[in-house]
Amino acid sequence: MNTALLIDEVRLTPILIADPPLLxxxxxxxxxxxxxxxxxxTRGGVTGIGETYGDGKYLELARPLATALTGRPVSDLNGLFALADEVCGDSRAADDRVDAxxxxxxxxxxxxRLSVVSGFEVACLDALGKSLGLPVHALLGGKVRDRVEYSAYLFYRWAAHPDGGEKDDWGAALDPAGVVAQxxxxxxxxxxxxxxxxxxxxxxxREIAAIRALAQEFPGQPLRLDPNGAWSVETSLYVAEQLKDVLEYLxxxxSGTDLMxxxxAGTGVPLATNMCVTTLAEVPEAFARGAVQVVLSDHHYWGGLHRTRELAGICRTFGVGLSMHSNTHLGISLAAMTHVAATVPNLDYACDSHYPWQTEDVITARHVFEDGRLTxxxxxxxxxxxxxxxxxxxxxxxxxxxxxxRERDDAAAMRKAEPEWRTPEIPRW
Ligand SMILES: O=C([O-])[C@@H](O)[C@@H](O)[C@H](O)[C@@H](O)C(=O)[O-]
Ligand SMILES: [Mg+2]
Known part of the structure; x- marks a missing residue:
């Protein structure tokens, strides 16, 4: 055993980062x-970094894992999952409801638990790579591409938050013209x-009109629309029919495998998901029923970079496409996303990233996209x-x-502008 790889200390730092008024x-x-x-x-003096969700329910699980990890080798990535099962316990927040x-x-x-483990796995991989003088993609088997393509993540948005926050110069986007300008x-x-x-x-x-306006502005370029499960089957089929000539996927x-x-069954437009297939347990039914044609991987969901590669293998086996999901994140996670994406041959679509919306970061040099890609x-x-x-x-x-x-709650934030707002019942339309 190389004692330099033993973990001496794990530091957890919760932070709050600026986020624009995205709807x-x-x-x-x-x-x-x-x-x-x-x-x-590590005992060898190397520090590896990772990033994950920071709400209280994640912190509650991260703290015992940080304590238990001390003294273990940074290379024991498989052991991390068993350790998390042992020490994290079941969060009180796990209520089988859609999160807020x-x-x-x-x-x-x-x-x-897997979302918490993902931050630790990435930090361990970073420390291991730095200790061995190897990039993370080499620890995952090596890159199959030198650049990873990302997709523009358009949001309806207000010009500013109703109650403060950081200012930006994007302005409002609430109609097709605003979406096209963005x-x-x-x-x-x-x-x-x-x-x-x-x-x-x-x-x-109104959203169909926005996609149509985008199709007119960017003819032949891939377009996607994601209402996060807000529509009924009938509405979904209506939208699919209206946009079937321009959508890369819907x-x-x-909401859920059954409705998907x-x-x-009623459209030829490929359906993608980061909602009904986010764990291995959800794969068999969704794939057997043909509910999804594209899975959006997300290393935070799946438990890290190795597990993301396992998902890629499963998708390849079943002929299901693979793309990548993103939620609000910083440059550490974007680096991790880029490393794993670089190693997956069947990552068939440009990856999502919220990163351009995040003006604050904890890394010394921000990532720079060129031609929509990161090197x-x-x-x-x-x-x-x-x-x-x-x-x-x-x-x-x-x-x-x-x-x-400290707890992300988009409905509560909406109530600042619309005091009567309640999380809408699904299907909303
Ligand atoms: O940040 C948002 O508003 C997104 O809707 C995000 O929460 C989703 O997880 C995500 O981007 C998605 O593709 O569903
Ligand atoms: Mg989505």
Whole structure:
């Protein structure tokens, strides 16, 4: 055993990061949203970093795992899952209801635990890579591409939060013209050439008009629409029919495997999901019923980069496409996403990323998209460095918060503008 690889210390730093007023079917993003930064320090003096969700229900599971990990080798990635099963316990937050902001289907103890493990797994891989002088993609078997393509993530949005938050110069996007203007800026500044619109915000005809406007502006370029399960089967089929000539895929039009299977049976438009297939247990029924044609991987959901590659193998076996989902995240996770994406041959679509919406970061040099792509780093580990001053400042914001921003709750944020707002019943349309 190489004792230099033993873990001496695990540091957990919850932070609050600025988030613009992006709309979705549950409400609107809060001005600040929680993330958790994980640092794993080895006896050899190397520090690996990871990032995951930072709401209280994740912190509650991360703390015992951090304690239990001390003294174990940073290379024992398989052992991490057994350890988490042993020490984390079942979170009280796992109530089998759709979560209040992540829009990731029902919330189970398994999903919460895997999301926590993902941050630790990435930190261990970063530390291992730095210790061995190898990039993370090499630890996953090696890259099969040098650049990873990302897609523009368009949101209906307000110009500003009703109650403070950081200002930006994107302006409001609440109609087809606003959505097209946003897409043009994404294409100009980042070089993105495929576009996903977060839907489920307005009546379906209004969102159909936005996609039509995008198709006119960017003829032949891949377009996606994702209402996070807000529609009935009938509405989903109506939208699919209206947009069948321009959509690359329709993402989670209806909620749950049963409704998705019924939609899939009635349209030739491929259906994608990051809601009804987010754990292995959900795969067999969804695939057997042909409910989804594309799974959006997300290493936070699946328990890290190795598990994401396992998902890729399953999708390949069953002839199901693979894309990548994103929720609000920083540059550590974007580095991890890029490394794993670089190693998966069947990643057939441009990956989602919220990153352009995140103006704050905890790494010293922000990622730069060129032609909509990120170059895969060959530096040891993830290839990003922690900016300790920024980390401290964002942690200070978390400490100073009275508790309202520490849990992401898009419906509560919406009530600042519309006091009567309640999380809409699904199907909403
Ligand atoms: O941040 C949002 O509003 C998104 O809707 C996010 O929460 C989803 O998880 C996600 O982007 C998706 O593709 O469903
Ligand atoms: Mg989605």
């Amino acid at each position: 979705n079917t549950q409400g609107v993003h809060q001005p600040y949203t929680p993330r958790l930064i994980v640092e794993v320090v 902001g992540g829009l990731r289907g029902v919330q189970t103890a398994d999903k919460l 897409a043009r800026r994404f294409a100009r500044e980042y070089g993105f050439s495929s576009f996903k619109l977060k839907g489920g915000v307005f009546e379906p005809d 993402e989670d039009p209806a 299977a019924r939609v899939a 895969v780093s060959d530096a040891p580990g993830l290839g990003v460095e922690l900016d300790r001053e920024r980390l401290a400042a964002l942690h200070r914001r978390w400490l100073d918060d009275d508790g309202t921003m």
